[in-house]
Amino acid sequence: MAAENSSSINMSAQKAISAVSPLTLRIIAECPVTKARACDLILPHCAVSTPVFMPVGTQGTMKGITVDQLEGLGCQICLGNTYHLGMRPGPDLIDKANGLHGFMNWKRNLLTDSGGFQMVSLVELSEVTEEGVKFKSPYDGKEILLTPEKSIGIQNSLGSDIMMQLDDVVSSTVTGPRVEEAMHRSIRWLDRCIAANKKPDKQNLFAIIQGGLNSELRKTCLDEMTKRDVPGFAIGGLSGGEEKDDFWRMVTLSTDHLPREKPRYLMGVGYAVDLVVCVALGCDMFDCVFPTRTARFGSALVPWGAIQLRSKQYAKDFQPIDPDCDCPTCKRHSRAYLHALFKSDTAAMHHVTIHNIAYQLTLMLSVRRSIVEGRFPEFIQTFMKQMFPSRDQYPSWAVDALASVNITLE
Amino acid sequence: MAAGRMKLELFRVVQGTGRLGVLTGLGRTGQHSLEVPGCLLYSHCGTVPHLTQDTLHTLSTLPSVTQITLSNIAEHQEVLEAFKDGFKKFSGLHDTVLYCSLHDPATSFPTGHTTYKTVSVWGSGGRIELTVEKFMDLQKTIQPDWYQSMADGETWQTNTSRKRVRKSVDRTLAHLDECLLLHQKSQELEGVEIFGVVEGGDIQEERVRSARETAKRPVAGFCLDGLQTGSMDKALRTQLISAVTKELPDDKPRLLQGVGQPDEVLACVEAGVDLFESFFPFQVTERGCALCFSFDISPDPERAGRAPPAVLELHKETDAAGETQQNGDHIIDDQTQMTSFEINLKDKRYQDDFRPLVEGCGCYCCKNHQRAYLHHLLVTNELLAGVLLMIHNTAHYHGFFGALRGALANDKLDLLKRRVLGERDEQIKTKL
Ligand SMILES: [Zn+2]
Ligand SMILES: [Zn+2]
Numbered sequence: 102m103a104a105e106n107s108s109s110i111n112m113s114a115q116k117a118i119s120a121v122s123p124l125t126l127r128i129i130a131e132c133p134v135t136k137a138r139a140c141d142l143i144l145p146h147c148a149v150s151t152p153v154f155m156p157v158g159t160q161g162t163m164k165g166i167t168v169d170q171l172e173g174l175g176c177q178i179c180l181g182n183t184y185h186l187g188m189r190p191g192p193d194l195i196d197k198a199n200g201l202h203g204f205m206n207w208k209r210n211l212l213t214d215s216g217g218f219q220m221v222s223l224v225e226l227s228e229v230t231e232e233g234v235k236f237k238s239p240y241d242g243k244e245i246l247l248t249p250e251k252s253i254g255i256q257n258s259l260g261s262d263i264m265m266q267l268d269d270v271v272s273s274t275v276t277g278p279r280v281e282e283a284m285h286r287s288i289r290w291l292d293r294c295i296a297a298n299k300k301p302d303k304q305n306l307f308a309i310i311q312g313g314l315n316s317e318l319r320k321t322c323l324d325e326m327t328k329r330d331v332p333g334f335a336i337g338g339l340s341g342g343e344e345k346d347d348f349w350r351m352v353t354l355s356t357d358h359l360p361r362e363k364p365r366y367l368m369g370v371g372y373a374v375d376l377v378v379c380v381a382l383g384c385d386m387f388d389c390v391f392p393t394r395t396a397r398f399g400s401a402l403v404p405w406g407a408i409q410l411r412s413k414q415y416a417k418d419f420q421p422i423d424p425d426c427d428c429p430t431c432k433r434h435s436r437a438y439l440h441a442l443f444k445s446d447t448a449a450m451h452h453v454t455i456h457n458i459a460y461q462l463t464l465m466l467s468v469r470r471s472i473v474e475g476r477f478p479e480f481i482q483t484f485m486k487q488m489f490p491s492r493d494q495y496p497s498w499a500v501d502a503l504a505s506v507n508i509t510l511e
Numbered sequence: 512m513a514a515g516r517m518k519l520e521l522f523r524v525v526q527g528t529g530r531l532g533v534l535t536g537l538g539r540t541g542q543h544s545l546e547v548p549g550c551l552l553y554s555h556c557g558t559v560p561h562l563t564q565d566t567l568h569t570l571s572t573l574p575s576v577t578q579i580t581l582s583n584i585a586e587h588q589e590v591l592e593a594f595k596d597g598f599k600k601f602s603g604l605h606d607t608v609l610y611c612s613l614h615d616p617a618t619s620f621p622t623g624h625t626t627y628k629t630v631s632v633w634g635s636g637g638r639i640e641l642t643v644e645k646f647m648d649l650q651k652t653i654q655p656d657w658y659q660s661m662a663d664g665e666t667w668q669t670n671t672s673r674k675r676v677r678k679s680v681d682r683t684l685a686h687l688d689e690c691l692l693l694h695q696k697s698q699e700l701e702g703v704e705i706f707g708v709v710e711g712g713d714i715q716e717e718r719v720r721s722a723r724e725t726a727k728r729p730v731a732g733f734c735l736d737g738l739q740t741g742s743m744d745k746a747l748r749t750q751l752i753s754a755v756t757k758e759l760p761d762d763k764p765r766l767l768q769g770v771g772q773p774d775e776v777l778a779c780v781e782a783g784v785d786l787f788e789s790f791f792p793f794q795v796t797e798r799g800c801a802l803c804f805s806f807d808i809s810p811d812p813e814r815a816g817r818a819p820p821a822v823l824e825l826h827k828e829t830d831a832a833g834e835t836q837q838n839g840d841h842i843i844d845d846q847t848q849m850t851s852f853e854i855n856l857k858d859k860r861y862q863d864d865f866r867p868l869v870e871g872c873g874c875y876c877c878k879n880h881q882r883a884y885l886h887h888l889l890v891t892n893e894l895l896a897g898v899l900l901m902i903h904n905t906a907h908y909h910g911f912f913g914a915l916r917g918a919l920a921n922d923k924l925d926l927l928k929r930r931v932l933g934e935r936d937e938q939i940k941t942k943l
């Protein structure tokens with residue numbers, strides 16, 4: 102396995118030199134115990150410190166907070182959704198507005214998905230053929246065909262720093278020949294996406310590893326995709342309701358076979374425990390709607406889990422959400438005030454959204470610092486102790502996953 | 512009554528054209544001031560709707576006084592009692608003067624719940640009935656710098672009988688006397704100012720009686736109640752306000768409740784009003800609109816084009832305005848109805864309009880975003896739409912008040928009126 106790894110490194114390294122992709126990954130530190138690493142990911146709009154959590158701004162806006170506020174929180178890269186933005190306002194208008202950066206006036210990096218995932222999960226009657234994904238527009242009922250070429254075309258209009266290939270998405274709970282078909286099709290679509298990218302010098306295209314929960318299929322997909330000259334890889338088809346035991350095994354299998362010098366993006370993962378474990382398994386980038394979505398329901402993320410600010414027990418709780426948090430919300434407002442404000446104004450949601458993004462970004466910064474300072478294993482121990490009241494509440498999958506990278510939880 | 516520090520210095524009083532001055536000695540330590548004519552900062556529970564402190568403070572000039580309402584706060588009395596340090600600290604408002612009024616000027620509420628001894632406010636959990644004792648207990652826990660006395664203002668429906676109007680004046684005076692009595696006995700409220708409330712519906716004699724009687728009491732200023740937009744004809748309102756302000760002492764401020772449209776503000780300033788509530792920009796924001804009326808009267812020709820007439824377009828929506836007024840026995844305007852001072856950004860015409868909301872506007876929204884983006888945020892129901900519109904509308908509205916004071920100082924009120932109203936009338940004419 103080790104030999105195999107190093108040979109793949111050499112091969113990819115050569116490809117990386119020949120490629121002119123607008124992405125540079127500098128590995129700053131690697132954890133001597135786990136597979137964790139801290140890198141500087143240089144993208145067209147600014148450098149990104151990894152491991153990184155990327156907040157999701159589906160419609161070209163971050164849930165009620167301004168781009169200045171997002172920048173103020175230290176966010177270096179966020180997501181936009183190709184499916185939504187392709188529908189409204191549409192690629193032509195975005196083109197006129199100088200891309201999504203210009204349209205939303207965001208000065209830092211953007212990552213856009215391919216639109217395929219949303220289509221399969223949001224639109225009931227979608228049909229996948231070799232050509233692409235066919236679906237009925239929820240806005241005007243018109244039949245639309247999203248091909249790999251079209252997805253890249255829209256993403257070229259959006260002008261994102263990182264684009265995702267269109268992949269054939271199958272729910273992670275599906276088994277059988279459909280999974281294999283989807284995996285092979287995703288490889289063919291990757292080639293079509295690479296060929297369709299009109300701005301390879303400005304926009305990076307990431308491949309998405311598929312293969313469901315089947316190790317053999319994942320491995321085949323990894324072998325094939327890593328032969329392609331892409332600037333980065335995503336691990337897809339997970340975090341869709343599968344068993345956590347299957348989830349982490351697929352993640353670690355993928356990172357074992359991905360080239361060391363390219364970024365690894367684990368799609369759709371954002372719970373604090375998942376983030377810390379998957380960093381240990383070697384992932385660099387993460388995204389999830391959860392922290393911002395849950396904020397709007399009054400759920401504030403804290404090192405010991407979450408607190409439901411709308412619950413009566415906080416009506417007279419005059420502490421900040423997290424006394425150790427440095428975010429603008431915690432610096433000024435108490436749980437009791439936010440509890441009261443939830444009854445009067447949407448600004449309450451904005452306060453919690455700000456806090457939750459700050460929580461996610463701060464968590465990743467602390468992870469990074471501990472990796473750089475060579476104390477990531479200790480960080481994990483402390484983190485788990487804070488998150489769970491006792492050892493026997495540690496989720497067994499996390500215990501196993503960490504054990505696989507030489508961490509025995511105390 | 513312990514003499515408060517609030518003091519109104521008038522620079523100019525021109526009969527029939529308004530009063531220009533500054534209200535000083537505001538706040539417990541008296542270090543704040545507010546220029547008049549001016550307006551208060553509208554809030555929900557101490558928060559300007561949609562805005563956090565960061566987004567609020569992108570606005571360069573904010574009024575020093577924030578208005579809170581018992582309809583938001585009454586339900587939190589127990590919490591505030593447990594907190595002990597007053598509402599300002601509770602809500603994280605460190606450097607503002609706090610004014611507490613009874614009702615939220617932006618929301619209408621059911622009538623028929625006031626009694627001889629009580630008034631009701633509506634919070635998130637429903638109706639809360641307030642006796643004078645409960646009302647004053649609330650003030651003690653809120654610890655505002657200044658508050659509106661308890662009042663029975665239920666005279667704004669049409670066909671309110673003369674008897675009911677008289678009753679409202681009598682009850683409101685009785686409430687004021689009781690409030691003053693409890694206020695004077697209360698240590699917590701030392702240095703806090705109280706505003707008496709002038710009622711009287713649409714009956715001039717009752718308005719005058721209410722004003723005279725209230726003026727005899729040791730109040731710091733006056734709230735003019737029951738004159739809100741939609742409650743009566745604009746000309747009648749101006750006439751009643753003129754009659755009332757004649758009875759009121761010159762050296763105390765007059766705050767008009769429930770009126771916020773620029774044309775109405777101008778007319779009421781001429782009738783002697785000093786202060787307004789700024790709920791109007793909030794209402795404009797809630798209907799997805801942006802204020803765009805021109806108020807620039809500077810001679811500089813470059814700046815005169817600040818709000819190009821091109822943006823003052825009347826929309827089909829306003830044409831239907833007449834219909835809502837005949838609804839039942841209410842003559843309340845549908846306050847969700849768009850006015851000619853704003854543009855509706857949901858309109859398809861803004862889909863690919865890459866101009867700022869108002870050319871030359873220095874607000875965060877106009878400096879950073881375009882109409883097309885706001886249009887997108889509105890059609891996709893994104894929360895940022897409310898944030899950005901509230902920033903712009905607040906900036907624009909307070910800018911208008913600045914221009915109003917400038918016009919009074921330079922004898923240019925007529926020019927300002929032509930700028931604000933004239934262009935609008937022209938627009939209406941071309942539309943017809
Ligand atoms: Zn915080
Ligand atoms: Zn909002």
Ligand SMILES: [Zn+2]
Nearest residue numbers: 872874877903
């Ligand atoms: Zn503006």
